[in-house]
Amino acid sequence: MRRYGKNTDEDDIRQRPNRKGTRPRTSIRPKHEDAVEGMVLTVDRGRLTCLVDDRIVMAMKARELGRKAAVVGDRVQIVGDLSGEKDTLARIVRIGERSSVLRRTADDDDPYERVVVANADQLAIVTALADPEPRPRLIDRCLVAAYDGGLSPLLVLTKSDLASPDALLEMYGALGVPYVVTTRDEFVDGVAADRVHEHLKGRTTAFVGHSGVGKTTLVNALVPADRRRTTGVVNAVTGRGRHTTTSALALPLDDKEGGWVIDTPGVRSFGLHHVDPSRVILAFPDLVPGTENCPRACSHDEPDCALDTFVAEGHADPARLYSLRRLLATRERREGD
Numbered sequence: 001m002r003r004y005g006k007n008t009d010e011d012d013i014r015q016r017p018n019r020k021g022t023r024p025r026t027s028i029r030p031k032h033e034d035a036v037e038g039m040v041l042t043v044d045r046g047r048l049t050c051l052v053d054d055r056i057v058m059a060m061k062a063r064e065l066g067r068k069a070a071v072v073g074d075r076v077q078i079v080g081d082l083s084g085e086k087d088t089l090a091r092i093v094r095i096g097e098r099s100s101v102l103r104r105t106a107d108d109d110d111p112y113e114r115v116v117v118a119n120a121d122q123l124a125i126v127t128a129l130a131d132p133e134p135r136p137r138l139i140d141r142c143l144v145a146a147y148d149g150g151l152s153p154l155l156v157l158t159k160s161d162l163a164s165p166d167a168l169l170e171m172y173g174a175l176g177v178p179y180v181v182t183t184r185d186e187f188v189d190g191v192a193a194d195r196v197h198e199h200l201k202g203r204t205t206a207f208v209g210h211s212g213v214g215k216t217t218l219v220n221a222l223v224p225a226d227r228r229r230t231t232g233v234v235n236a237v238t239g240r241g242r243h244t245t246t247s248a249l250a251l252p253l254d255d256k257e258g259g260w261v262i263d264t265p266g267v268r269s270f271g272l273h274h275v276d277p278s279r280v281i282l283a284f285p286d287l288v289p290g291t292e293n294c295p296r297a298c299s300h301d302e303p304d305c306a307l308d309t310f311v312a313e314g315h316a317d318p319a320r321l322y323s324l325r326r327l328l329a330t331r332e333r334r335e336g337d
């Protein structure tokens with residue numbers, strides 16, 4: 001059961017979309033005509049590191065924004081001192097509409113689901129093939145979070161020097177999720193990074209993965225230390241050249257083809273309580289026509305669901321329906337998720 005307290009810090013806590021579409025939007029405020037657009041790169045205790053043109057500007061949220069929090073990846077309007085000089089602090093006066101949202105789950109320290117990354121178009125789910133063992137249920141939950149939040153998933157299977165990817169690839173074959181397999185030696189000559197990079201060009205990709213799967217190794221290979229320094233991101237945040245907050249961190253890929261890597265150190269699982277099956281099924285366009293005869297608000301995982309007949313009549317591959325139901329079944333949280 002979700003609780004909505006009075007003193008939550010944002011209005012991004014998951015709510016069902018308002019049917020009438022009357023959810024309040026940030027209104028245009030003519031008094032900020034001079035505002036400049038920036039992108040939020042990381043957040044640390046109310047201080048937001050933003051990229052404005054090619055400058056790093058520290059900012060905080062203007063009071064007028066109320067409870068709505070700006071998160072990594074947000075396109076924001078900023079006013080005030082935009083010089084990027086030391087000890088300056090600008091103000092974020094508007095948060096742009098988001099094309100996608102990645103939410104992390106509520107946990108013991110914080111009972112609310114929150115948006116942690118905005119506007120990413122891809123979710124890279126990093127899983128080791130061994131050490132630690134792959135956790136298909138966790139992968140499935142990541143896939144649901146991606147489909148629900150409007151991101152396209154990418155499976156990155158690491159440590160293929162320790163175990164074969166065949167079993168996992170067979171399991172995810174019916175889903176048609178793009179994947180990359182990497183192995184230890186390839187990190188030395190850069191081949192692994194190049195192969196992953198092929199999928200990242202010009203896109204904003206949030207990386208998630210359980211501790212120990214090799215996410216840091218991969219992100220470091222994709223974004224070398226010197227490029228981190230050129231942006232000044234890391235130093236601007238901690239002053240120590242190390243990213244120590246639990247916030248996500250946006251790192252630029254090379255200038256030539258562009259794109260961003262968003263590392264998410266704190267995101268281990270996602271709250272899926274309010275996932276709407278009708279949004280998940282959009283990732284299964286071959287099954288969508290079969291839902292026409294479903295009962296109202298069908299969960300697609302119940303006896304009257306019309307998809308069984310649809311598949312039995314040969315209109316779609318049973319493996320696809322099986323995969324859809326497997327994903328939908330992960331919405332209920334279990335021990336270890």
Ligand SMILES: Nc1nc2c(ncn2[C@@H]2O[C@H](COP(=O)(O)OP(=O)(O)OP(=O)(O)O)[C@@H](O)[C@H]2O)c(=O)[nH]1
Binds near residue numbers: 159183185215
């Ligand atoms: N055998 C093998 N080991 C790897 C590979 N990639 C990374 N590792 C090792 O796996 C361990 C964990 O790698 P990290 O990159 O720190 O993993 P992480 O997912 O960032 O883990 P945390 O830092 O705990 O969040 C390290 O000892 C790496 O050297 C690989 O392809 N093969």
Ligand SMILES: [Zn+2]
Binds near residue numbers: 298299300
């Ligand atoms: Zn149904």
